[in-house]
């Protein structure tokens with residue numbers, strides 16, 4: 470059938486031939502994935518928008534949500550790889566361009582970074598990556614004049630991949646502000662190890678209700694000295710694994726499982742979990758025999774906490790609201806304060822954190838945490854214990870804050886953690902007796918990857 474005949478006649482001047490429409494080439498397969506990855510990279514790096522929000526399937530980015538499962542997985546892989554390796558990818562591109570890109574050419578920068586991440590680190594055919602990047606440049610009026618440059622630079626990157634990787638290996642893979650903080654806190658050598666460790670995506674660790682040895686065998690995982698189970702690489706979702714529907718275990722990084730264990734014997738004790746959702750630590754406290762009150766400010770997150778406890782067939786008293794307004798009639802034997810923090814210890818899982826957060830965020834969060842800790846200390850009985858924890862690597866949110874509280878609150882004493890009780894993690898206990906884990910801890914073994922989240926935890930007794 471002739472397409473023209475089906476068209477409506479021109480409304481205003483039927484005799485004037487309709488202007489010729491520009492011929493638009495259909496987009497190549499894979500174009501949407503790359504365009505979405507570049508757009509979300511721009512949002513994270515330039516507008517400080519967190520990836521979790523943008524990749525949420527209900528409230529997230531529209532272009533991402535309409536992709537099919539496989540395309541979403543590839544978009545995520547490209548994005549997280551781009552963010553993890555960003556300074557090295559930038560150095561790689563810079564080494565192949567004679568004149569630096571204009572400062573305002575951010576859209577072009579993101580197209581090149583997304584392509585370089587795939588060429589250097591992902592198992593994607595390089596010729597397709599180059600073609601799609603050239604198409605991205607051509608379709609964007611801001612970048613069209615750079616299409617030839619994109620083609621030339623990326624083709625060279627494909628040809629010189631090994632040399633470029635070797636030449637950029639000495640570039641720190643974290644942003645300058647964060648490297649400065651790491652060096653100040655851990656020294657040059659350890660800072661470099663931590664920065665390097667965050668390049669490896671996190672393994673999945675599970676916490677089980679009981680019998681970790683048997684579950685490790687059933688799931689083909691490795692039993693870590695703390696009782697967590699580390700899974701090997703696998704295809705698919707954890708929700709399909711044995712024991713998920715029966716509520717026998719939950720996903721929790723080995724480092725995140727430490728704070729709740731610091732209370733010791735909890736049988737018959739009343740414990741408040743003040744920043745509870747999504748509830749990994751609440752579940753541990755319940756499994757350890759405590760009677761738990763879980764306080765959470767965010768309604769959405771409280772819903773997740775409820776769902777998680779329901780699957781695990783566990784119950785707790787749930788309090789919806791701000792912990793600063795929580796004034797229970799009776800004080801608790803123990804309080805867990807797993808405070809909101811900069812999350813700089815979770816960059817293996819959330820590599821956007823280093824690009825969306827800043828030193829100002831760390832300072833603000835440290836101030837909030839100190840206020841929260843002082844409030845938490847008022848909620849325990851005399852002789853009761855507060856465990857303060859968070860997943861930041863910055864001493865401002867950990868060591869420094871606790872030091873300040875101890876210095877001006879004589880009724881509060883630190884209970885030093887005994888390294889003898891933590892085989893394999895002795896080096897994670899500071900001379901003061903706090904826990905300080907980093908992604909560079911837990912070496913790989915038996916074919917399982919290493920690493921753990923960066924966490925801080927301190928045990929404080931009110932006398």
Ligand SMILES: C[S@@+](CC[C@H](N)C(=O)[O-])C[C@H]1O[C@@H](n2cnc3c(N)ncnc32)[C@H](O)[C@@H]1O
Pocket residue numbers: 743744745746747748749750751764765766767770790791792793807808809810
């Ligand atoms: C680091 S997360 C807690 C993770 C949780 N402990 C776990 O292990 O699953 C911090 C939580 O504190 C909550 N929160 C932040 N400010 C709060 C406040 N003022 N009162 C109560 N909860 C708060 C956040 O909504 C968030 O769910």
